[in-house]
Amino acid sequence: MTAQPAPGAFDVWTRADGPLRHIDLHVPGISCAGCISKIERGVRALPGIVGARVNFTTRRLAVDWEDAALSADRIVATVTGLGFEVRPFAPEEAAKADDHGRTQELIRAMVVAGFAATNIMLLSISIWSGAAAATRDLFHAISAAIALPAVIYAVRPFARSAWSALRHGRTNMDVPICIGVALATGMSLYETLTRGAHAYFDGVTMLLFFLLIGRVLDSVMRDRARAGVAQLLKQTPRGALALMADGSTEWRPIDSVAPGMRVLVAAGERLPVDGIVEAGTGLVDRALVTGESAPEPVAPGDRVLAGTLSLDAALTVKTTAAGEATFIADLVRLMEAAEQSKSAYVRLADRVSRLYAPAVHLLAALTCAGWLIAGFGWHAALTTAIAVLIITCPCALGLAVPAVQVTAAGRLMKRGILLKDGGALERLAEVDIVMLDKTGTITRGRPVLDGIGGLAGDDAAAALALAQRSTHPLARALAAELAALGVAAAEVRDVREVPGCGVEGIVDGAAVRLGRPDWVDPAMPRVRDSGRLVTAVRRGGGDAALVRFRDELRPNAAAAIADLRDQGCDVAMLSGDRAEVAADVATSVGIRDWQAGCAPAAKVAAIAARQSAGRRVLVVGDGLNDGPALAAGHASMAPASASDVGQAAADLVFLGDGLDAVPAAVRLARRARRLVRQNIAMAVVYNAVAVPLAIAGVVTPLIAAVAMSSSSVLVIGNALRLRIGGGRA
């Protein structure tokens, strides 16, 4: 489909790698094992290719080749020829995507802490079971040798976060962790050097190991959610074919296209700039901007926007805005602003730790003071205070939330709902109003033939023949339906696509037209607006047959909306479509509160109005234009049929057609919230029991290790309850 831009257009996106060149391409259409091998085999067949590898998770194709052998365009043309749409990955972006540094660092810290914890535990068990004197001292020394480097390595993620919190005058969960770890390690070292009886190396490494498991789980979930906003700009081409004053053409990167410049856009290409059409008439797919699937006709003088797709005609466009000034760049800014307000949300664990950290430190200080006053001397007072810090280290608390969220994510995954971030689950549990987009969310967003009406016999055969030659969505839907009905296409010749109107050709000596009703038969009333989902067929001078389409509702749409109301959520609809269509859909699914004709900014404003009135909004949408709205909602969901940007901006993505995934996700999120609260309550009870023991000075390393692991196991066990029961959640 994508027409080829000028030669050399893709060279901008390559980078030299010694004698080789490298390019990263985004191929969004990769969906199966067959696609991977088809693309890799196709590219490797080219001369000079050193390596071609598809990363399925990120839908990226990385190619290395010998510089002289071929050009990047040839590779792109090959992949396009296999039927995949290709977009270049900017080299700096590709580098960014390679580095999911945070998760990698956490995983490394986790395995190091795990290694140290298991090995030290072996030594500790023999100490607990009676090793004494020289043996115990030796084992303590070996433990110290393992623990010291491991602790220094594994505590870094916590130390960094604690430090940045302290520098901003805040405290978080990581502050008591770091203080506890540092003091416990220091004291254990002192005990080891002075041949004392108690060293806490096992407890410290185990604590770090458990906490890092929680962090890794959380970070892995978050990684999937990244690279959202950057996707949107990828929809606009990175360069344009500029028409010079002397009539020659020149390929320019988008940075050097200035307003006033004339740009050529081939059929099937996305527009690189905002501008006014100077020459050419055709259909433009504006789904990117409006989210509505029906293409709109454009003629000289009409305004067109960057990122929209010219379907069937070559256009000459006079640039009015390029790059950062385009409408789509505005959309990106809207989304970024909305994302920022969302990141201000404080996760439950952090809210708990705001109270927790000061309380724990106060308790340890009081213990130390108490033991000093009671006259036990510095050593005893400090050891007891440190024991309090170790026993209160938020081990169970650190696992309480991620354990539940990962279990919930697994449960949702089975139900066909992908959760991208643990925080999203917490926000989803809080929503009290659901705002849905219409096209593609409540409805399926693809035209379905509303009965073939008067279309039969030779009319049908002729219509099929023409429809097969067109790329218009209505024509495609018609062709698919007629072919399914067993209609055989008629013999057609001289087929011509008339931009903005339809297709015409000659069947059995008679001219046949398929397309806009008023073009097919000038006697028909011009129905520009409501004609969007109507097409007509006319053979020779006969009567035109009208074919109507409708946008079908998603399965279970009405039931899902009723279910949401049962759970105490209000339901509203925001649509970019016209009022009549919106009203129709709203009544058929039982939504009373709806708004039509919303531009992306209007949707964001409507959402913001509810949020500032104290409501928590769940936004469900699919289009690129819903990106800002999805980012603005307290939580957001998108169907898997949504555009890349819609999916990237949403917190949850549901596979499958049924809208009942939305109430199911809300129900599970609320159940998860209950379990998280139970877990936190359990952690508090554990502390209520263990802290008095620690203050009394009876906590040995053995008791600390048992208490820590048993409370963690308890919390994880409670989280696993989410896997069972709960009916259809």
Add this chain to the structure above:
Amino acid sequence: MTGLTLLIPLALVLGSAWLGVFLWTLRSKQYDDLDGAALRILDEDADRAP
């Protein structure tokens, strides 16, 4: 007791070997495309060098 002088270093060496191998798999990006790996197994002539 004599066994310990052999067993403790042995346990540590084996443990470190495991740790090293895991870190190597992590660094060589074997966990980068887990979904893709699951699909590649379906490709019959995938026995070529990447």
